[in-house]
Amino acid sequence: MKWKKDKNDNTDNIEKIEKKNKKQKNKKKRKKANDQIVRIQELEEMLEKSGEDIDPETIVSMYVPHRKPKRIGAALLRMDKLNLVLMGMLLIVAVLFIIAFSQEKMGNFTINLNRLELYRRGISISETGEFNDATARLTASSVKDATNISIDDIPDNLDGESGSHNGKNYMAYTYYVRNAGKEDLGYIAKITLDSCAKGAEEAVRVAVWRNGKRVVYAEPAKDGSAEKGCVNFKSEDVVCSYHEENFLVGNVDRYTIVIWMEGDDPECVDSIIGGSVQFSMHIDSDIDDNTSLVWKFVKDIKDTLSGDKPINAAGNEAPNDSYYSDRDITWENRRNK
Structure with missing residues (x-):
């Protein structure tokens, strides 16, 4: 019976240690999250001082680790139409430049x-x-x-x-x-x-x-x-x-x-x-x-x-008052042979 009692005491001690370790881990996680929130808030305050109107959700999407890519897509969809048009124009210019080069x-x-x-x-x-x-x-x-x-x-x-x-x-x-x-x-x-x-x-x-x-x-x-x-x-x-x-x-x-x-x-x-x-x-x-x-x-x-026979420059037809009025002008029947 004494051995059984000692075993129960050891079990209680182990449970206490595990609970203590779990609390310490949770505390560290909360501290890490709080540190991230503080850094984001500081960044937002800096941006507000600079006079730029930035959506906090956009900041979170960019800086919080492991944020899903769809958050960035959602942020792009919230951009106003003028910004989207400008981005589209820049893309077109870039493509034209590459083609020209x-x-x-x-x-x-x-x-x-x-x-x-x-x-x-x-x-x-x-x-x-x-x-x-x-x-x-x-x-x-x-x-x-x-x-x-x-x-x-x-x-x-x-x-x-x-x-x-x-x-x-x-x-x-x-x-x-x-x-x-x-x-x-x-x-x-x-x-x-x-x-x-x-x-x-x-x-x-x-x-x-x-x-x-x-x-x-x-x-x-x-x-x-x-x-x-x-x-x-x-x-x-x-x-x-x-x-x-x-x-x-x-x-x-x-x-x-x-x-x-x-x-x-x-x-x-x-x-x-x-x-x-x-x-x-x-x-x-x-x-x-x-x-x-x-x-x-x-x-x-x-x-x-x-009806003064306008020129059909893209084709073969010559106006009736030209040198050849009845057939196409070619290298074989040219005037300057």
Whole structure:
């Protein structure tokens, strides 16, 4: 009996110790929670002093450990519409910036036709001589991981194809310009150097075939003279320009552009490895038309209402008073053969 009594006493002691430990743990938890509440209250007071109106629930969602993510979502839903609109606009700008940056890095060769002064007057460009896809903007595919190549290794028949026809280590693109409008006019086609890196422009070559005649352009040599077999770039950012003063109705011009890094150029050295160049071609009117946009718009409406055969610049149809009134204007039946 004495042993049993001692056993009960030990059990009572153990229970007392466990209760005491449990109270101490609960006390520590309450103290920790109180410390967190104090810190949040202090933060809220600081924010109130700064003059900002902050929802306490938002503060709790951000600072209390192990808070469920849905609290943050709820806080976002409570934001006023103006803040949400601003956040949306910032996101759109960020996406556009990324897209623009990516496009720049691609190094594509683009051809841009002046829409207002040329496209609306019946001048268009196309990858094909039939002008089934007449437009005001074309983009050539880029060449990836290109290295240098000699001009002697580039095929001689590149002017005989259409659209993009790149080869190993060179870019080649052929397109057509057509006058299917109602009047003879002039244009200026200009190739520009838009960007470059690591001095790659010093060894680049740009060959241009215009209606079958080829000219090769390059940066001047170190002594200022022209590279062998080349014509110097017109300026630091302009490769060349072609002025067609009398682009008659029914005329079609063909351009082939070939770009490569010339391996035989003395400036083609190891330091330009990893470099890049980006070019574009712009086709503009050779006259400055100071007529207001409103008047041009009115004139287009007047032509439509009066039956004066308004220009269908996006397609093949030419007005009846053009050089060809009974068929489409193509490279094969062009006026300037």
